[in-house]
Amino acid sequence: MITDYHAKYFAHELSRRHSAADSEKLAGALLDAQVDLNPHQLEAALFAFKSPLSKGAILADEVGLGKTIEAGLVLAQKWAEGKRRILIVTPANLRKQWSQEMAEKFFLPTLILEAKNYNQLRKSGVRRPFERDQMVVCSYQFAAKHADELMVTRWDLVVMDEAHRLRNVYRPDNKIGNALKRALGNAPKVLLTATPLQNSLLELYGLVSLIDDYAFGDAKSFRTQFARLNGDSTFDELKVRLKPICHRTLRRQVLEYIRYTNRIPITEEFVPSDDEHALYDMVSDYLRRESLHALPNSQRQLMTLILRKLLASSTFAIAGALESLANKLRKQIRDNAAATGDEDAIADDFEEFDEYADEWGDDPEPEALSREEISSIEEEIAALEEFRDLAVSISENAKGMALLKALSAGFAKARDLGAAEKTIVFTESRRTQDYLVRLLSDNGYAGKLVLFNGSNSDDQSKAIYAEWVEANKGTDRVTGSRSADIRAALVDHFRNEATVMIATEAAAEGINLQFCSMVVNYDLPWNPQRIEQRIGRCHRYGQRHDVVVVNFLNKKNEADQRVFELLAEKFKLFSGVFGASDEVLGAIESGVEFEKRIVAIYQNCRTTGEIESEFSRLREEMESQISETMEDTRKKLLENFDAEVHDRLRVNLDESREYLNKYESMLWALTRHELAGKAEFDDAALRFRLREPPYPGTGIDEGAYALSKYPGAAHRYRIGHPLAQAVIAAASGRSLPEAEAEFHYSEWAQTAVGVERLVGRSGFLLAKKLSVSGADAQDHVILAAVADDGEEVPEAVVRRLFELPCSIVGTDLPTGAGPAADVAERRTNEILADLSARQAAWFDEEMEKLNGWAEDKRHGLKAELKDYDDQIAELKRQARTAPTLPEKLAVQKKLRDVDKKRDEAWRAYDAAARDVERHKDGLLDQVEEQLRQETASEDLFALRWTVR
Numbered sequence: 001m002i003t004d005y006h007a008k009y010f011a012h013e014l015s016r017r018h019s020a021a022d023s024e025k026l027a028g029a030l031l032d033a034q035v036d037l038n039p040h041q042l043e044a045a046l047f048a049f050k051s052p053l054s055k056g057a058i059l060a061d062e063v064g065l066g067k068t069i070e071a072g073l074v075l076a077q078k079w080a081e082g083k084r085r086i087l088i089v090t091p092a093n094l095r096k097q098w099s100q101e102m103a104e105k106f107f108l109p110t111l112i113l114e115a116k117n118y119n120q121l122r123k124s125g126v127r128r129p130f131e132r133d134q135m136v137v138c139s140y141q142f143a144a145k146h147a148d149e150l151m152v153t154r155w156d157l158v159v160m161d162e163a164h165r166l167r168n169v170y171r172p173d174n175k176i177g178n179a180l181k182r183a184l185g186n187a188p189k190v191l192l193t194a195t196p197l198q199n200s201l202l203e204l205y206g207l208v209s210l211i212d213d214y215a216f217g218d219a220k221s222f223r224t225q226f227a228r229l230n231g232d233s234t235f236d237e238l239k240v241r242l243k244p245i246c247h248r249t250l251r252r253q254v255l256e257y258i259r260y261t262n263r264i265p266i267t268e269e270f271v272p273s274d275d276e277h278a279l280y281d282m283v284s285d286y287l288r289r290e291s292l293h294a295l296p297n298s299q300r301q302l303m304t305l306i307l308r309k310l311l312a313s314s315t316f317a318i319a320g321a322l323e324s325l326a327n328k329l330r331k332q333i334r335d336n337a338a339a340t341g342d343e344d345a346i347a348d349d350f351e352e353f354d355e356y357a358d359e360w361g362d363d364p365e366p367e368a369l370s371r372e373e374i375s376s377i378e379e380e381i382a383a384l385e386e387f388r389d390l391a392v393s394i395s396e397n398a399k400g401m402a403l404l405k406a407l408s409a410g411f412a413k414a415r416d417l418g419a420a421e422k423t424i425v426f427t428e429s430r431r432t433q434d435y436l437v438r439l440l441s442d443n444g445y446a447g448k449l450v451l452f453n454g455s456n457s458d459d460q461s462k463a464i465y466a467e468w469v470e471a472n473k474g475t476d477r478v479t480g481s482r483s484a485d486i487r488a489a490l491v492d493h494f495r496n497e498a499t500v501m502i503a504t505e506a507a508a509e510g511i512n513l514q515f516c517s518m519v520v521n522y523d524l525p526w527n528p529q530r531i532e533q534r535i536g537r538c539h540r541y542g543q544r545h546d547v548v549v550v551n552f553l554n555k556k557n558e559a560d561q562r563v564f565e566l567l568a569e570k571f572k573l574f575s576g577v578f579g580a581s582d583e584v585l586g587a588i589e590s591g592v593e594f595e596k597r598i599v600a601i602y603q604n605c606r607t608t609g610e611i612e613s614e615f616s617r618l619r620e621e622m623e624s625q626i627s628e629t630m631e632d633t634r635k636k637l638l639e640n641f642d643a644e645v646h647d648r649l650r651v652n653l654d655e656s657r658e659y660l661n662k663y664e665s666m667l668w669a670l671t672r673h674e675l676a677g678k679a680e681f682d683d684a685a686l687r688f689r690l691r692e693p694p695y696p697g698t699g700i701d702e703g704a705y706a707l708s709k710y711p712g713a714a715h716r717y718r719i720g721h722p723l724a725q726a727v728i729a730a731a732s733g734r735s736l737p738e739a740e741a742e743f744h745y746s747e748w749a750q751t752a753v754g755v756e757r758l759v760g761r762s763g764f765l766l767a768k769k770l771s772v773s774g775a776d777a778q779d780h781v782i783l784a785a786v787a788d789d790g791e792e793v794p795e796a797v798v799r800r801l802f803e804l805p806c807s808i809v810g811t812d813l814p815t816g817a818g819p820a821a822d823v824a825e826r827r828t829n830e831i832l833a834d835l836s837a838r839q840a841a842w843f844d845e846e847m848e849k850l851n852g853w854a855e856d857k858r859h860g861l862k863a864e865l866k867d868y869d870d871q872i873a874e875l876k877r878q879a880r881t882a883p884t885l886p887e888k889l890a891v892q893k894k895l896r897d898v899d900k901k902r903d904e905a906w907r908a909y910d911a912a913a914r915d916v917e918r919h920k921d922g923l924l925d926q927v928e929e930q931l932r933q934e935t936a937s938e939d940l941f942a943l944r945w946t947v948r
Contacts, residue, residue, distance in 0.1 A: 003808050004736055005941050007673045009767055009781065010666040010802075011732035012940060014719060016769075016779035017081065020049045021838055023652070027659035029076035031667075032718040034105045034709050037660070038257055039652035040249045041066055045073035047247040048190050051842050052775035053930060056189035056211040058163070060196045060248040060638060064260070066541065067192040068101055071159045074190055075135065076106045080720060081777075083156035084133060087187075089180070090161040092139040093352070093530065097509040098161065099137050103484060107476075107720060109134040114142060128153065140165060144176040147183035155187035160210075163191035167203035169210060170219040181210055196246060197638065201226055201238075204637075208245055214849060215245060217856025224863045225856065239637055241852060244845065248638045253645045257653070262546040263539055265574035266409060267564075269553045270402035276315065277556055279390050283311050283318065286383060288603060293332065293377045294325040294384070305599045306350050309428050312560070313523045314399070317429035319391035321346050326384040329377050336369050349430045351454040351504050399552050400439050403522060406550045407500070410518045419545035422494065423518035424501045426508065426534050428525065436502050436522065448499035452507040456486045465489045474703045476715045487511060508533045514542040520550040526563060526598040528571045535573070549574045558608050562615040563598060570622060667719060668707055674727045687714060695726045738817075740810040740944040741765075747805045754797035755804070758947040763787035765798065766820040767940040770828050772835065774933030780831050784823035785945065792823055801945070817942040828937065839931050846927050850920050857916045861909045868902035 002010075018025035026045055030037065040061065048057040048070075059070050075086060088110070090098055095112050102108040111117075111134040121129040130136055130146070130153055143150060160166070160180075169177030189211055197204045205222045208215045216222045226238050251260070272280070286292075287304050295303045310317040324346050347353035369377070403425070411421045427433050430453055440449060451458055456465075465482075468489030472478050479485055494501045495515050501507070508530060516538050525531055539547040551574065554560045567573050597618060605611045664686075671688070672681055681688045686707040693700055700723045704714035711717070718724060745759050765785040772778050785793040785801075875895040882888040 001676075001805075002669050002673050002802075003741065003806050004673075004731075004734060005739065005741065005767075005808070005943060006802055006806065007670050007731040008734055008736060008940055009783075010670040011728045011730075012769055012779070012781050014663065014666055014670070015728050015732060016781060017771075017777050019778040019835070019838070020052050020054075020776050022778070023655055024659050025049060026073055026077055027656065027663050028719050029073050029080060029106075030656065031660055031663050032080075032107065032720045033073065033076060034107075034716065035069055035072075036709075037653070037656055038066065038069075038254070039649040039656065040254050040257070041070045041073065042656055043648060043652050044070040044247055044249065045077075048074045049077070050244070051845065053842050053846050053927060054188070054244070056191070056245075058191045058193065058196055058207055058211065058246040060193055060246055062249070062251050063194045064251060064541075065249060065254065065258075067194070068098070068161070069105070071161075071190055071192055072102060072106045072108075075102065075108060075157065075159065076720075078157050079108055079135075085131065085154060085156045086135040087130070087143075087150070087153075087155055087158045087184075088135060088137045088161070089140055089143045089158065090137065091165070091529075092141065093505075093533070094161060094509065095137050095139060096506075097533075100484065100487070100509070100511070102135065103479065107716075107718070110137050111135070113138045118142075118146075140176055140180070143183075144179040147179040150180075150183040155184065158184050158187045158189045159192065160189060161192045163207060163210070164193040164195045164203075166191075166210060167193075167196070167206045170202055170206040177206070177210075184210075185213070196248075197633065201633070204242070204246075208242070211245055212849075214853045215241065217853055217860055221856040221860030221863070225859055235636065241849075242637060244849075246638060248640075249645065250639060253642055254649070256646075257649070258541060260577045261539065261543050262577055263535065263575050264413065264546050264548050265568070266406065266413070266548060266550045267553055268402045268406040268409075268550060269555050270398045271555050272398045273394070273396075275390065275394050276398060279315065279318070279387065279394070280311060280557070282387050282390070283307070283322075284602075286387065293373070293380050294329055301596065301599065303346075304603060305595060306346060306353065308599060308602055309523065310346075310350060312554075313427060313429040314397050314432040314435050315391045315394040316397075316435045317349060317431045319388050320349055320431045322384050322388040322391065326381050326388065329381045329384070332369065333374055333377055350428060351430065351506055352428065397435070399522070399554075400435065402552055403436070403439070403520070404443055406520065406552070410520070410548050410550050413548050414518055414545075417517065417545050417548075419517040420515060422499055422501075422516040423520055423550075424494075424503055424507065424513060424516055424537065425520040425522050426503055426505070428505060428523040430504060432523065433502050433504060440500060440502070445500055450490055450494050450498040450501050452487075452490050452494075452501055452503040452511075454504060454506045456490065461486065461490060464493045468492060472713065474701075474715075475713050476711070505530070505534075508537065511537060512540065512542070513537045514540060514544075517543065517545040518548040518550065522552065524551055524564070524567070526595045528567060528573060528594065531567065531571075531573050558611045559602050559605065559615075562611055566615065566619065570619060663719070664707060667717075667724060670731060671707075671717075671724065671727050674731055687711075688717075690723075694723075695730075698722065698726055700726060736941040737811045738813055738942045738944075739808050740813055741806055741946070742809055743801050743804040743806050743945060743947045745804055745947055748803070750803070752797075752800050754794060755800050755947065758787070758793065758797070758801075760947070761787050761789075762944065762946040763793065764817040764820045765943040765945050766817045766824050767942070768824045768828070769938045769940055770831060771936045771938070772832075772933050773936075775930045776835070776839070776933070778835075780828075781940070782824050782827050782831075784820045784827060786819040786823060790819070795827070801947070804947075813944060820942075832935065835933075839933075843927060843931060847924065850924065854916045854920050858913055861913065865902065865905050865909060868898060868905055871898050872902065 014028070023046060026042060026049075030042065035041075044059050044061060044067075048054075048059065050057075059067050061067055061070070075088075078086060088098055088102075095114075099110040099112055102110050111132050113129060113136050118129050128149060130149055166174070166177040166180065168174045169181055172178070191207060191210060193207070196207050202219065202223065205216055205219060205226075226234065251258075287307060292300070307318070307321055310321045407423065410423060414421050414423075425436060427436065433451065433453060437449060437451065440446075450464070451461060465486045469478060469485065477485075477488065490501075491511050491513065494513070501513075501516075505525075519535050519538050521531065521534065525534075535547065535549055551564065551568075553564055568575075601611065601614045601618075605614050668683075668686060672683075675688070675690065675694055678692055678694045679688045679690045687704065689704050690700075690702040692702055705717040705721075705723070706712065706714040707717045709716075715721070715723075719728075745755055748755075763786050765783065768782045768784070770780040770782060772780075783795055783798040783802075785798045787793060872895065875891055875898060879888055879891040879895065882891055
């Protein structure tokens, strides 16, 4: 058992703030997080904190290395420091995944802000919906739309996922990028992208400018200096200037820590029946009509995409969509108004409708109907009813029969691999999901199915949820959010009971299925990023088996076959260790744009030759984007040598394990001391059961707690838990008298030479806390001890003393801690001197950056003067060689005009150069202000010590 003095020391150690330069900074966040320790992720998170003057970082690890975890560690640390203005900007289809990961892995509260709840908050009187006591998650489109509001919010941190979407921000036509750059210019940012450099070095300039506009001059000066990397010196300079901002780790560099499994593709071919094929042709011809009343021009492209997806999904899906369109047209006639884009029925079936609409976004404008339009609409309704009747008459789908074969083959492969016989079957349609339930239930899978979709409102899901809530009552697993809890319940049921999960796209985000090693794409998205998301549910860190990926191929559809070839061969989505490469996924930038290209081919190409030609053109465009030259440039600029990385990761791993062990031991010992008599402790399992609320009025209840990342049926106990925070506050705030302590080395299970030297000796000990406020806020707990013979005890040995069994043998005694106070004062001065030296280094780095910025600006100005000098030299040459007087006079007039322009440019250069220097001086004043600090010290306790 420890003493009150141990408890106070441990409490201050567990709650102290760390310098940006301290590798221990993230230990508390890492202990709290429900993630395994991977040294490359810790290194990336520490990189983002490296200097208090830093405006952010680009974390550019390769795909599959967990950039979300890296950002999560940064976010968890900011949250622990009390920083609450946090914004996460992400593609629309990743919002839920971010929210789920932050809750499950880091216990961080988030709010997904979108049009609906934003408007509700405004109506309820909330003036600034972005300013919440939760981290705000929103899409790029939504953030850009509300740029003015973002600009007036003082953000503590902004994280931007898939940030390569903004790499063309240097171009004036990049509206979203420029809106966000202006709105978030003063906010510290972390950009996540596996592809910071795709086609041009200017893209890298664009991303860096989002972090820090003073890292380089401007786009013009960057282009003149670095657009063509001539010679090693230019290359080296660019690399040096990127190094403080961009961090990248490769998969091959972490194979020692992470085991990757393979992807094994199975392609199941099928031939649709004559009726299915006829239905496909009829609906395709309908969608190609020049004018359609059911699809207003404003949403024509979007709705065509969705209807084609439903047509390829199943006859049941398209039958429902056709009926919805016919009903909408009937309502138009009844209301005598043009189509308004009210697609509720289709949106209920195709769950991604809202996200597609968000990214494709068009606004319809209703108008009154003419008599001719009403007649035309009636004809269109008749056609839709004909298609619907044919669809309804088809009771069996060829692809459904192929699914039964595919499951049999896939499970056989799973058995060969030693994996569990479990599969997730993805469809884009709720109606197709219902059809697959009937099909599989009738063919041997009854009682082995679980559904997963956007609402999870079927009777089976409700029953599973109710059982799960009851089984996990009183644990941290129950969050109180039905949407989050029912997802967890369905995943648990799939893991423990079911064989097949039939899921819509809702399951492609935010759930982890490492226990499942077969993914079936019953409907194959055309967006490669969505496919990668789906497969990534199973093929991810923690998967122990190779993952089987099943796809279906319609042998009667030429376009379907070409799409599949493109996804399989060019994107390499379905095979290999890593699936789609960074370069390929980065090349398409936005999967939505890629889908638009695909739907255009389906719409416009009728013959095999046309289809072949268009897909060949698309492949060629992609190949030109995936440039070998740029790949080589990317490697040279952004990658460090393997040996260097390996050594650094090894140090990270060793240090982190040491810190985590120390923090865990302190938290356990402190909790045991503070809750003695109020809880029953199991030291071996690091679990305890709280018998009564220890702190009335705090809302902390009795129950089981476990200091484990996987606590089972118990609360996950961690530093950030309210109970741990209450324990730390109680111990750290306790006032302690001077006392005499005996440390019992003979009863200690370990040995330490430094401590052994103190056996039989006594002395004085002072515990003191030094706090530094400012840009690099930090606390230091100083333990100073001096033996009676005047020998100073090394601080590392004093810290080891607090691991020994100890007893307080007297209190309110004068300790005579004067010599120890002198040691503490000297150590305080050493810490402040070290901090001052680090601040000087940070200042030098900032000075070097600003000098580089100023030189870039001057370089850009000189480039214009050089252009004029070149023109003048050329005109003088022409004047000398002109054969006639009129021609010589004409050249001389041009020469005079260019001379005037050069003189004006020189005057402008001189004025601009002075402006640059004035601006640089102003920036340096800002840096100096940022580095101001204040210090305060506090005596924690004093002891007279003896080691027995």
